[in-house]
Amino acid sequence: MLTKTRYSLKDMVLWTRAETLFFVLYALLITFLYEAMGFVFIDMPWTPIALVGTAVAFIVGFQNNAAYGRIWEARKIWGGMVNTSRSWGMMIQAMLSNEYAKEPLSDDEIKEHKQQLIYRHIAWLTALRHAMRQGKKWEVFEKHRTNREWSRMAYIPERVTSLNDDLLMYLGPEEHQYVMQKDNKAAAILYLQSSHLKDLKEKKIIWEFSFLELEQKLSELFDLQGKSERIKNFPYPRQYATLSHQFVWLFLLMLPLALVSEFETIAQKVQSSFPLADTYFVWLAVPFCGAVSWIFHTMMRIGTVGENPFEGSANDVPISTIARGIERDLRQLMDEDVEAIPSQFPEKFHVQM
Incomplete structure (x- = not known):
């Protein structure tokens, strides 16, 4: 998630530089063929293309609204x-104490049980963020070259260390082996939490009412996990995404065919006052087409990268940072040594991951 106040125009131009160059060169080619080569038959009427542009604007707006809705829902879930x-x-x-215990435990033993339950919760967060970073067939972020460039420069923790290594920090050998054998590792960890609470309840280290309260918290965690998995595993409908992409490109390819003749018409109207306009004014269609094409295409790309809020783009929900922040809070509240608590994941280019 971006932490700087805004994208600069330079950032946006660099992100879309290949397409921008294509749009300018394409408009230059159409203008050259029309003006210099006399291929006036490539002219298209402006009215139908304007209608197509209006429809495309609605489609792109719908896509961006839907993408933002998915991002905002994901952020609320992780909040x-x-x-x-x-x-x-x-x-x-x-809630863990000897108040009702049949056989009281030592303070160190109770502290160990507390630490296991807290560390297992951190393991759950770790397993869930790794699951959210796994690629899906419909995710398209890294299919674009400049997006792959960003991924190589950004610090995405789940691509630096493996889930297997991360879980070793929080689970014992037997639990680690058990969890790694399961498809849904986060759910397996919550099952271990419930089993541990049941054992403590039977030993009266946890009062029955406290046990129910803690089980309710596990139920809430299952609910939050399911909501996050729903966004991850159910994509933005592909018919909308595919048609939006195709319609935008159809409009952008037709745009110069209509604008060049429009600029020539303007030149003819002003040539009495500006004699050079008849010769050179039509070439202004090149930067104008480039600018309009860049705006439409950039808005489409913004919607595309926002469809899946866990892929690792600059505008995704910073699940790694959130999970590490929770870990630091919980371990500090257990009065652990500050030096033993891992630091927050680094920001690169003002972006949290």
């Missing part, structure tokens, strides 16, 4: 994980 995780840590600290 809910922050709140539920803090409640989980607070309840674990307060």
